Amino acid sequence: MGADESDLSLVRRVQRGDKGAFDALVLKYQHKLVKLVMRYVRNPAEAEDIAQEAFIKAYRALPQFRGDSAFYTWLYRIAINTAKNAVVSRDRSPIEYNVDRNSDESYEMQGRMKDSETPEGLVLTDEIRSIVNAAIDGLPEDLRTAIVLRELEGLSYEEIAAAMDCPVGTVRSRIFRAREAIDRRLREVFEGGLGRAEELG
């Protein structure tokens, strides 16, 4: 198994004309990209717009991607450039709201107004977080450690195996079982309880 091999296999499919494979790349990286763009813009909705634009640019530029760097590194650069350009063009565009932009108070208020446009989104995010956290708390110790080391610390399976003193295959199994347990809780709540499954991902 090589570094970035899973992304590369999806990238190659997209390059051969399989648009469905690009969905998988977007699903995998949308949160990371939004988080990255949030360094440049404060508003989550604007960050999502920029992330969307970055993904479309990446798709169009994908024929030039040769795999010299990891796909995410390449995507990361596109997102940063898109975010910088968005900030520059926003600063140049005429002010559309009737408030004094130089005033800290009004600028802050503008941010709050934009955030309040999507209260449902914020509530849903909190709900998802609490479900995931509750599901993690309910996991057996070995599964919880494995998934946390992977997702929070970003360790490879080999590193986790060394840390937990077990074979790599066991790590793979533990992480999978942890994900399945959490995913089951998510599906129960969103498909059965709230019916918002389509909003996930």
Add this chain to the structure above:
Amino acid sequence: MKEELDSQLSAMFDDELPAGECELLARRLSRDEQLKARWGRYAVIGAAIRAERGVRLNARVASRVSVVMRAEPALAAGGVSRPGGARWLRPLAGAALAAGVAAVSILVLRAQAPQGTAIVVAPPVAVNTPRAAAPAARAASAAMSGAPGYVVPPVQRGAGAAVPAAELANYVVAHSMYSPPMTRGTLLSSFITSESGGAGAATPVSIEVLTDPPGDAPSHPQ
């Protein structure tokens, strides 16, 4: 079987699946909506564990991108095109073509020229005149209504033009004014040498002007 597939998906999500299995699973992932939804939830779980500040876990980026993607053309089948390589090859191909045409013209004119006459061969390449064109070329380009920016010097066909010595000397002097200093000196001195060495002799001078520096060179003085 299903569990094995999901286990592979989890490993692929972490970039821990062998390459061969990745290829097969990528193919399935791109077509199986249920598998894709699960893949998306794995991403949500990761983002929730990391508690990424400001990131909405119900982000609709993927669904919005998917809508835009419907209007996008699929990328060319057959893999990656290399426009970067083609870009730098294009001028080389053009130059090679021009050089080939020039070489063929010279060979043809040489073959047709009678022995002992001076031949002045103008390269049959387009010369961009506006930057540093000779007055004659500028006049010629002004006279041409069709393509004012470019002049293709007419090539004298049939027997090579027999140029009298005085006219030839005028030509070399006029031409040397538009040559780079290094070439100018060489051209004039070699002409003077050949003229003085051959004074009184009946040997005609043969000069072949093969190429002019593109852009900076005047078109062939008429």
